[in-house]
Amino acid sequence: MNLDHTRTILKSTRINPDLLDVCLDVTNALEGLDEERGSFLTYSFFVNSVDNLKPGEKLLAALNFLSTFEYAILDAHAYLDGDRGEPIILSDKTFHDMAKTGILVHPDDGEIVKDPMSKVRLFFSLRSEENLVE
Amino acid sequence: MIFDTLNSMRKRLTWTNARIMLLTAGCNPGRGWVKTIEKLQNSKQEINIGSLQDALIEHNLCGDKFTKLYPITPQDRIALQNKIPIIPIADCLATKSYPNALNDDDLHQESPEANVVSIESNEDGYGVVLSTIVSIKKREEIDFESFDDPSEMRELFDEVIGMKFMKVQLFHVIWVPHHRNYLEVRVDFPRGLTETLAHGYHSTLKKMINSWGIIQLDKPVNLFPAVRRFYDDENDGIISEISFATTTGAIKNEKMLRRSKQSDQRKELYHLAGKKGLGTEIAVYRIAVEWGFYEDNLTYAPVLSLAASGPSGNKNGNDPIISGALIGNCVRATDYEFVIERLGKKSNMNSKDAV
Numbered sequence: 001m002n003l004d005h006t007r008t009i010l011k012s013t014r015i016n017p018d019l020l021d022v023c024l025d026v027t028n029a030l031e032g033l034d035e036e037r038g039s040f041l042t043y044s045f046f047v048n049s050v051d052n053l054k055p056g057e058k059l060l061a062a063l064n065f066l067s068t069f070e071y072a073i074l075d076a077h078a079y080l081d082g083d084r085g086e087p088i089i090l091s092d093k094t095f096h097d098m099a100k101t102g103i104l105v106h107p108d109d110g111e112i113v114k115d116p117m118s119k120v121r122l123f124f125s126l127r128s129e130e131n132l133v134e
Numbered sequence: 135m136i137f138d139t140l141n142s143m144r145k146r147l148t149w150t151n152a153r154i155m156l157l158t159a160g161c162n163p164g165r166g167w168v169k170t171i172e173k174l175q176n177s178k179q180e181i182n183i184g185s186l187q188d189a190l191i192e193h194n195l196c197g198d199k200f201t202k203l204y205p206i207t208p209q210d211r212i213a214l215q216n217k218i219p220i221i222p223i224a225d226c227l228a229t230k231s232y233p234n235a236l237n238d239d240d241l242h243q244e245s246p247e248a249n250v251v252s253i254e255s256n257e258d259g260y261g262v263v264l265s266t267i268v269s270i271k272k273r274e275e276i277d278f279e280s281f282d283d284p285s286e287m288r289e290l291f292d293e294v295i296g297m298k299f300m301k302v303q304l305f306h307v308i309w310v311p312h313h314r315n316y317l318e319v320r321v322d323f324p325r326g327l328t329e330t331l332a333h334g335y336h337s338t339l340k341k342m343i344n345s346w347g348i349i350q351l352d353k354p355v356n357l358f359p360a361v362r363r364f365y366d367d368e369n370d371g372i373i374s375e376i377s378f379a380t381t382t383g384a385i386k387n388e389k390m391l392r393r394s395k396q397s398d399q400r401k402e403l404y405h406l407a408g409k410k411g412l413g414t415e416i417a418v419y420r421i422a423v424e425w426g427f428y429e430d431n432l433t434y435a436p437v438l439s440l441a442a443s444g445p446s447g448n449k450n451g452n453d454p455i456i457s458g459a460l461i462g463n464c465v466r467a468t469d470y471e472f473v474i475e476r477l478g479k480k481s482n483m484n485s486k487d488a489v
Contacts, residue, residue, distance in 0.1 A: 036403060040392060079391075083273045084325075089392055105166040110149030112166050114277075133392060 003027050009071050022062035025050045030073065030126065038126030041074075063124060075127050078120040080106070080113070090120065092133045139186050140171055142235040145303070146190075146197060146324070151465045154432050155193070158466075159185040189466060191233045194263060194305040195254060196470035198462040199320040200332040202354035203481075206310075206317050213348045214310050214317070221262055224249035228265035228303065241267065241301050248306070248338055258467055261309035261318075266335065269299045270326035302326070306335055308343060314478060316355065317343070323460060336458065357456040358419075358447075360480035361440050365400065365418050370476060372398040374437070376405075377420035379445035380412055387420075397424075417445040419454055429468065436469040437462045438477060 010023050029049035030038065046063070047053055067074040078095045079087040088107060090098070098104040104116035113119055143152045144167050156163045156170070159182050164173040174181060206214070223229055227240045232251040236244055244267055252263040276294040278284040287294060304322035311318065321335045340351050365373065375389040376399050388405055390397045399405055409416060419442040426435045438461055442454035459477055464470040 077392075087391055103165055105149060107150045108148045110144065110152060110167040110170075112168070 003031055003073070006071060006073050013069070015065065018058065019061055019065065022053070022058045023065055025053055026059075026062050026066060027073065033126060035126055035128045041124040041126075043122075063122075067124060067127075073127055074124045076122060076124055077133050078122050080119060081121065082108075087121070089133055095120070095133075136174065136181055136183050136186070137171065138231075138234045138237070139183065139190055140167075140174070141237070142190060142233070143186075143193075145235045146193060147465070148463075151193075151463065154434070154465050155186070155189045157432060158430065159189055161186070187233055191254065192466045193464075194233055195261070195307050195309070195320070196461075196464045196467050197305075198323045198325075198460075198464070199307070199470070200323040200329070200336075200458050200460050201318055201320045201474070202336055202458045203316045203318055203357070203478075204351045204354055205315060206349060207315070210317075210349045211310060211315075215260070217346055217348055218260060218262055218308075218310065219253055221250055221253060223253070224251065226251070226265075232263070232265070235303050236265075236267075241303060244303075248335075248342070251305075254307075256467065257312070258471055259309055259311035259313075261307050264306045264308075264339070266304045266306065267301055268304055268327065268331065270302050270324070271297055272300045272326060273297055304335075306339060308339060314474075316478075317349075317351070318474070319343070319354075321458075323462070332458070354457045355481060356453065357440055357459055357477065357481050358442055358453045359482050360477060361418055361421050361442070361456070363480040364421055364423050364438075364440075367480075368398075368400065370480075371423040371425045371438075373400050373421060374424050375399065375420070375422040375439075376418055377441075378416040378418040380416055381414040382412065385445075386416075419445045425469075425472065427472070434465060434469045434472075436464045436473045438473050 006027055007024060010020060010027065013020070015023070026046055029046055043059065046059060053059060063074065063076070066072060067076045075092075076095070077090070077092060078098075079089045082088045090104075090107065094104070094107065098116055098120070102116070104113040104120070105111070106113050143155060147155065149166065152167075153163050161170075161174060161181055164170040226249045227244045228236055228249055229251045231237070231240065235241075244265075246267040248264045248266045250262055251265045254261055254263055274296050276296045278287050278294065281287045281294075302324060304324070304327075306322055307318070307320040309318040309320060319336055319339050321332045321339070323332055344350050364370065365376065373390075374397060375387070377385065377387045379385055386408075388399050388402070390399045390402060420440065422437060422439045424435060424437045426433060428434075438459060440456050440459055442456050444454060447454045461470060461473050461477075464473070
């Protein structure tokens with residue numbers, strides 16, 4: 001993935017300088033990844049890949065920006081913790097509906113999940129057709 | 135009737151699969167079960183109950199099943215064809231409800247023993263449906279509002295989880311396919327049921343079949359040969375999970391988390407790099423194969439799991455034993471038949487390969 005273009009565009013945006021720094025750090029962490037290696041990126045990945053990068057609001061804001069701005073390089077996905085500890089990956093459609101409406105129907109029991117944003121676990125992937133979750 | 139059917143679906147299917155079943159019957163689901171039932175209650179649209187009941191019957195026959203296969207001859211098939219239709223149906227609550235599941239009141243009244251509740255036949259075969267009741271342990275989140283002092287509980291805990299034993303009705307099936315040379319004993323295998331219990335139900339059904347005096351079932355076909363064949367055939371499904379032994383003395387369990395075109399464990403970079411570094415063959419003994427196909431604008435995603443207890447069999451030169459296959463996430467007969475056909479091709483189905 002050619003990230004020089006992304007870095008140039010980021011520097012030309014008018015986002016808060018602190019946020020810009022974190023966005024650039026995250027972009028640098030993606031250097032050299034192909035679609036397969038970049039298909040399941042957790043917070044831990046970003047924290048471990050970048051010096052002095054701590055999980056928290058700034059990292060979340062940067063990941064949110066990089067997955068939503070016009071030249072997004074990441075896609076956001078989510079999973080729920082299953083009752084036996086196994087992750088239940090949400091389809092991208094289900095996740096996007098939840099983000100828009102605040103409503104999540106549990107894919108297994110069909111009940112409305114209370115306070116879904118506190119229950120879903122986010123992960124990211126390099127933006128590509130191959131990394132869509134069906 | 136429609137709400138008994140919907141409540142049965144709610145007990146037996148995941149919401150994801152229930153939506154598929156509702157859509158195939160021409161019902162537009164709402165957000166989740168509560169909204170769907172409300173929507174259909176208030177809808178002036180005529181609901182195709184027959185279609186939904188047919189779909190439920192197919193799911194009772196084919197949903198999540200732990201299946202063992204026993205070779206039969208054409209003569210056995212004819213004898214079974216004559217016997218099965220005259221097997222008496224039990225006079226019990228489960229028979230009266232079938233194909234719907236028992237409601238909660240009847241569930242607690244019904245006895246746990248295996249009762250014949252229906253004889254079914256379709257283009258794929260014919261068979262006997264039996265109902266049993268079992269208690270399964272279930273984990274549930276408890277709402278803070280349930281406690282006398284919710285705010286105190288919120289301070290102490292992030293989540294409160296309760297465990298309870300729930301009675302669950304199971305539908306097991308003794309099935310004689312029209313076009314395959316084996317008898318299928320399909321034990322219902324919902325989440326929470328242990329493999330030990332499933333084997334117990336298999337023993338019960340096998341004794342029942344043997345008591346008919348037509349055939350004497352011995353051991354089921356050993357499905358272990360199919361494990362490596364599925365692993366080696368990259369054109370047949372994707373592998374989502376494998377367990378294998380290495381010649382360096384390690385046991386590895388590898389699982390893909392995501393369902394996408396790249397989700398095949400065999401092709402995953404870490405797996406390939408490990409095999410290359412090892413330089414010797416891995417001994418695969420557990421595998422989960424998934425397929426995805428479209429029909430009528432809906433996605434079907436059946437799963438086959440074959441699991442031996444370890445990489446070696448008993449006695450020198452013997453394969454490990456896999457006496458049953460978990461065929462899961464099937465909505466209708468279509469996806470079950472899709473899987474069983476592939477399993478049949480990948481397994482040795484001669485009686486000499488029985489366990």
